[in-house]
Amino acid sequence: MFKGSFPALVTPFKDGKLDIDALKHLVEWHIEQGSNGLVPMGTTGESPTVTHAEHEQVIEIVVKAAAGRVPVIAGAGSNNTVEAERYMAFAQKIGADAALVVTPYYNRPTQAGMIAHFTALHDNHDLPIFIYNIPARSAVDMTTETMAELAKLPRIVGVKDATADMVRVSEQRAACGADFIQFSAEDASALGFNAHGGIGCISVTANVAPRLCSEFQAATRAGDYALALDYQDRLMPLHQAIFTEPGLVGVKYALSKLGLCSDEVRLPLVGLTDGTKSAVDAAMKHAGLLG
Numbered sequence: 094m095f096k097g098s099f100p101a102l103v104t105p106f107k108d109g110k111l112d113i114d115a116l117k118h119l120v121e122w123h124i125e126q127g128s129n130g131l132v133p134m135g136t137t138g139e140s141p142t143v144t145h146a147e148h149e150q151v152i153e154i155v156v157k158a159a160a161g162r163v164p165v166i167a168g169a170g171s172n173n174t175v176e177a178e179r180y181m182a183f184a185q186k187i188g189a190d191a192a193l194v195v196t197p198y199y200n201r202p203t204q205a206g207m208i209a210h211f212t213a214l215h216d217n218h219d220l221p222i223f224i225y226n227i228p229a230r231s232a233v234d235m236t237t238e239t240m241a242e243l244a245k246l247p248r249i250v251g252v253k254d255a256t257a258d259m260v261r262v263s264e265q266r267a268a269c270g271a272d273f274i275q276f277s278a279e280d281a282s283a284l285g286f287n288a289h290g291g292i293g294c295i296s297v298t299a300n301v302a303p304r305l306c307s308e309f310q311a312a313t314r315a316g317d318y319a320l321a322l323d324y325q326d327r328l329m330p331l332h333q334a335i336f337t338e339p340g341l342v343g344v345k346y347a348l349s350k351l352g353l354c355s356d357e358v359r360l361p362l363v364g365l366t367d368g369t370k371s372a373v374d375a376a377m378k379h380a381g382l383l384g
Contacts, residue, residue: 097129
C-alpha cells in the first residue's frame with residue numbers, strides 16, 4: 094500500500110479561504126496522473142498557518158475525494174502531544190490510512206521525550222504512524238537507535254526521512270528491519286535513497302510533475318536505475334528551482350502555470366521573486382511540463 098510517489102499536497106487558497114473545488118480537482122488529477130498516494134496537511138500544505146478547523150476540513154476532503162483509490166497519509170504532527178492526539182483521532186475517525194507525525198519542533202525534546210511522544214500517539218490510536226524526521230526544521234534529529242526502539246511498536250510502520258543522508262537509510266534498514274517503510278522527503282536525493290533501501294518519496298515536486306515522479310519511482314522499484322537516471326536528469330532542474338525559495342511557494346507557482354490552483358500563500362510566506370519564477374518556468378519546460 095505504501096510505496097512510490099506520494100505528493101505532499103499543497104492547500105489551495107482563494108482570497109484567503111480554502112479553495113475546496115481546486116483541492117478536489119487536484120486529488121482527481123493526481124490519481125489520473127498515477128500518484129501512488131496523497132499526503133495532505135504537511136508543511137507543504139501550509140499546516141503552520143491553517144486553523145484547526147481548516148486542517149481537519151482539508152484531511153476530510155482529501156480522504157473522501159480519494160475514496161479508497163489511493164492511500165491517504167494525514168498530517169497529524171505537532172510539538173504539543175495533546176494537539177497531535179487531536180489530529181490523530183480525527184484522521185482515524187474520517188478514514189485516513191495512516192498519519193504522518195513530525196518530530197516535535199522548537200521545544201527540542203530529548204530522545205527519551207520523542208520516544209514518549211510517539212509511544213503515547215501509538216498507544217492511544219489504531220492508525221499506522223509514519224515518523225517525519227526533519228532536523229533542519231525541527232532542530233532535533235531522531236537517532237537510528239531511537240527509530241529502532243519505536244519501530245518495535247506494531248503501528249509505527251515507517252519514516253519520512255528528510256536528512257538526505259544515504260548512509261542513514263542503510264543504518265535504519267539494519268536497525269529497524271527490511272519491512273520498515275522508508276520514504277524520502279527530499280526530491281533531489283530520492284534516487285540514491287531508493288538504491289539504499291527506500292521505497293518511495295513524499296514529494297514536493299510531485300505536486301506539479303506527478304506522472305514523471307511516479308514513473309521515476311516505478312523505475313527504481315524495478316531496479317532500472319538507467320531509466321531512473323533519465324527521469325532524474327529531466328526532473329533535477331525542477332527540484333532545484335522549486336526550492337530556490339520555500340518549496341511550497343515554488344510549487345504553487347508552478348501549479349498556477351498549469352491552471353490547477355492559485356499561487357496564493359499565507360503570510361509570513363510571500364510569492365516568488367521574478368528571478369525564481371523564470372527559473373521555475375525554464376525547469377518546467379526542461380521537464381516537458383510547459384510548451
